[in-house]
Amino acid sequence: MTWLTLTCDVQEETLDERGGRTIAYYQWTPLILLLQAFLFYAPCGVWRAVGDNSGIDVGNLIESGQLIATVQMEANVRKKIVRKMVTQVNRSAMQCISSSVILQRL
Numbered sequence: 001m002t003w004l005t006l007t008c009d010v011q012e013e014t015l016d017e018r019g020g021r022t023i024a025y026y027q028w029t030p031l032i033l034l035l036q037a038f039l040f041y042a043p044c045g046v047w048r049a050v051g052d053n054s055g056i057d058v059g060n061l062i063e064s065g066q067l068i069a070t071v072q073m074e075a076n077v078r079k080k081i082v083r084k085m086v087t088q089v090n091r092s093a094m095q096c097i098s099s100s101v102i103l104q105r106l
Contacts, residue, residue, distance in 0.1 A: 055092045061085055 051058050064085050068078055 055095055056088065061088065 064081050068081055
């Protein structure tokens with residue numbers, strides 16, 4: 001019966017000053033907290049699962065971007081790093097395009 005009303009039994013000693021019953025505990029609270037914890041970590045898991053199979057080394061791109069943003073360097077070194085980043089993204093995009101063309105032919 002407790003699961004039908006979503007509350008547990010309240011002892012008579014827990015009456016409030018108005019004479020009504022106070023609800024001390026909800027049975028579904030741990031379930032909601034567990035769901036919220038799962039939804040908090042779910043994007044990270046999805047990101048890792050998709051990122052590993054995408055062909056882009058996201059960690060390397062982020063490190064290169066941070067290096068460019070924070071370290072003073074010569075213009076030719078900066079251009080070399082940016083060119084490397086662009087090449088990596090273009091290579092991944094071309095693989096994606098070629099695989100979609102192959103799937104369209106099937």
